[in-house]
Amino acid sequence: MDFELNEEQQMMQRMVRDFAEKEIRPIAQEIDKSETFPWDTIRKMGDLGLMGLTVPEEYGGCGADALTYAIAVEEVSRVSGSVGITLAAHTSLGLDLIYRFGSEEQKREYLPGLVSGRGLAAFGLSEPEAGSDAGAVKTTAVLDGDQWLINGQKVFITSGSIADVVIIAAVTDKAAGTRGISNFVVEKDTPGFRPGRDEQKMGLRGSVTSQLFFEDCRVPKDHLLGQLGEGFKQFLITLDGGRISIGAMALGLAQGAFDAAVKYAKERQQFGQPIARFQAIQWMIADMATEIDAARLLVYRAAQLKDQGVRYTKEAAMAKLFASEAAERACFKAIQIHGGYGYIEEYDVERIYRDNRLTTIGEGTSEIQRLVIARQVLGKV
DSSP, X not given: OOOOOOHHHHXXXXXXXXXXXXXXXXXHHHHHHHTOOOHHHHHHHHHHTGGGTTSOGGGTSOOOOHHHHHHHHHHHHTTOHHHHHHHHIIIIIIXXXXXXXXXXXXXXXXXXXXXXXXXXXXXXXXXXXXXXXXXXXXXXXXXXXXXXXXXXXXXEEETTTTOSEEEEEEESOGXXXXXXXXXXXXXXTOTTEEEEEEOOOSSOTTSOEEEEEEEEEEEEGGGEESSTTOHHHHHHHHXXXXXXXXHHHHHHHHHHHHHXXXXXXXXXXXXXXXXXXXXXXXXXXXXXXXXXXXXXXHHHHHHHHHHHTSOOHHHHHHHHXXXXXXXXXXXXXXXXXXXXXXXXXXXXHHHHHHHHGGGGTTTSXXXXXXXXXXXXXXXXX
């Protein structure tokens, strides 16, 4: 097997890493502390093509493959989980749904503006009673003449209140179960659609996580995404790709924590020598290095399978599960190596630890990933 990145992927990795160090790292602590969304940075990312990496050139994107995209999410997340999750949700959820399932008219209307970095896309799936049980959606869409009348509520929507376009999952046929769910394109400022509060979170404070409300929200009939009743299938396919994104985000956060821990271990003096000379520290560093390497291989493999056009449900779940939990362990060890300094806001590892906590929850909890993997392995039993 060839584990080397091709020349184009290596160039993208260097470009994103350089941008992240120069443009994102200097603001990472401040946007977390002030809970400020970094619009200027997002627009600069759009100018570089990062906000439309996987979208074909005919719609204004870069036409990059899934592995290149995963590398970009990893490099951005290495310095800021907040910017990393904004990029990931915009691309693998919002844009991907429109590109994969939208009509040609929908693609040409929405994609060029969204990939520019001047606007964001979001996906409204989770509800107060529909989290891990995604099929329990209660938001409804009823056809009324040439418009859909949408009523319901969404929660925990990344970029929800600031997105230009939100893809909404809603029930169109209550009697059909999951085959009665459809997805709709809802533009901001649509009458009857209003954001609720932006949540105050443990981590990822420089990103926006919102409640969304729909009260007799009317959208045109042609804002149905794809075929009627195909929404559940559409978002399951989309979530497979989203899990690669979250795996890449966790990988970047783990790498950021690891880099900080190695640097600190070499500089911190105790008992007359750098703490990196102590076996207890060395073993933590060794475990971190090994698990991060393994996580990278899993994430990159899942992305490559997606690029090959073969099914990757199991591999995406494995990548997301292992990378997020390996990152949890790496972030824990990074704080342990820093000791008391790791617990204060002055050091990046405190923020990284908080940011990573979501990766074992978002796009399906670790428990759901284990369920997905087990079903893929065991089949019907």
